Amino acid sequence: MRRVLRWRDMTLPAVRDDPATPSPRDWGVAILLLATATTAGLALDRYLSLTSQAMIYVLAVVVASYRLPWAVSVGCAFGAVILLNFFFVPPRWTFQVEGQEHLVALVTMLAVALVISHLASSLRRETRTARRSEQRARQLQALATGLADAKSPGEVAALAAEALAAAFPGPSVIALLTPQGEPDLPGDLAATFGDGMRCCIREGATLGPGTGRWPGLDAWYLPLGTGGQTTGAACVQNVSAYDHAGREHAQALCALVAQAAWRLKLTASMEAVRQEAQWHLVQSTFLAAISHDLRTPLAAIVGAASALQTQRDKLDAAGQERLLACIVSEARYLSTLTENTLQLVRLGHADRLDLDWVSMEEVVGAVLGRVRQRDQSRRIRSRVPPALPLIKADPVLLAQLLENLLDNALKYSTEGIDLAVRQVGDRLEVAVEDRGPGIAPGEEQAIFERYRRSDRSGRGGAGLGLAVCLAIARAHGATLTARRRDGGGSSFVLALPIHAEQPREVVE
Ligand code: ADP
Secondary structure, eight states: OOOOOOHHHHOOOOOOOOOSSOOHHHHHHHHHHHHHHHHHHHHTTTTOOHHHHHHHHHHHHHHHHHHSOHHHHHHHHHHHHHHHHHHTSSSTTSSOOOSHHHHHHHHHHHHHHHHHHHHHHHHHHHHHHHHHHHHHHHHHHHHHHHHHHOOSHHHHHHHHHHHHHHHOSSOEEEEEBOTTSOBOOOTTSOHHHHHHHHHHHHHTSOBSTTSSSSTTSSEEEEEESSGGGOOEEEEEESOOTTOHHHHHHHHHHHHHHHHHHHHHHHHHHHHHHHHHHHHHHHHHHHHHHIIIIIHHHHHHHHHHHHHHHHHTTTSOHHHHHHHHHHHHHHHHHHHHHHHHHHHHHHHHHOSSOOOEEEOHHHHHHHHHHHHHHHOTTOOEEEEOOSSOOOEEEOHHHHHHHHHHHHHHHHHHOSSOEEEEEEEETTEEEEEEEOOSSOOOTTOTTGGGSTTOOOOOSOOOOOSOHHHHHHHHHHHTTOEEEEEEOTTSSEEEEEEEEOOSSOOHHHHO
């Protein structure tokens, strides 16, 4: 099941490290905490012993250690000891300490406050590291899921760019290699970054701060892939040499992107190989068709034409007519065969057809006009109801499909042939039915294969007509089925989809 990528999964909220220099706001909070502790101590002076007042300061230091940077919490610890000494330790309102016992108490309190501050800072740092690791793991998972669904290098590059932007505060760039082997760099990228990315692709190694290669740079340059399988590079700017975890995360992101880009590359080359193989198959079948199926009718045409040329005087009118009819029929067969073979080649290579709004009534009219010229017995009866919806189709191909079906019906039957068009739900069905020998049981699918013939009567044919019909039907999103007709004969039904949105003029 296709999982939709949720961008929320990818977002990596900034997890701030303690800044090197604490902000004035941090110091302000520390002063406020100490002022509150002092006020509380003074207000409760009558009810509290010196030990309890010291505890109030320790509480302030604990809060500061948990919330504020390490340097501020250490400052807060010293401040607490100084204030306790000044306001509460006898002699009060002086910085002097009376007696060894008070001095020991103050030093002990300072030591406790410093230990607490250190422990709280470490705990906070570890919590942040754990949270960030968890977020990074989630981001990698979301990216892997998104990349698994990516269908083009553009999609891969977009997902990778968003992942890097979410993971790192500085600007980042990602460039995949074009088929010419050059990184697809954004036009507005500074030349130095472009050079760095090219160098990184050439070396196939991470460059930049903390990597041991080009440490003087202020950005990481990460290759997408390793060795000879590099598919591009990424550049993450404004990074620190000490951010090992960040660099490892960037490398993990790039490894995922490289795998996805490599997968797409392999898929594309497999598709190219498949198309090449198909092209060779088509070429060889085309050659086979020419050598086998075209030779017989060509020999007949050449024979009849040279007989006409050399012995016209000796032949009576009926004999001449017979030879001419043979030439016309064999030439028509050649033309149909060539047309069918070429259509198979065309349909095998067309990514999509140029479909247009087509009236089935008009297509059927044109096809009947052509087929009836060669159907002297006028056996085809057609039923096309008025005001049928239009369909999206290639009219030339659709006409060829119907012509093949009608030609087969004429070839394999001697009685009347019915061509009926009807709307069934959201499909337009065209049925061509005859009273001929019918389809042999179990052959209903097989007769649509190329060069497949199940006719034992000796009537000529290359076995391509129905294969072309099926290819045309599929190219239109339609189905073509064959079955034995009730009461004898065969029934071929083409079911074309009707688009709910019809062109405006027709609706009006
Ligand atoms: P061809 O007619 O040149 O042999 P087709 O691909 O048109 O090639 O048809 C494949 C096979 O399907 C035919 O050889 C024939 O056995 C069978 N077939 C096609 N149309 C009919 C039909 N209307 N009635 C009976 N058999 C048919």
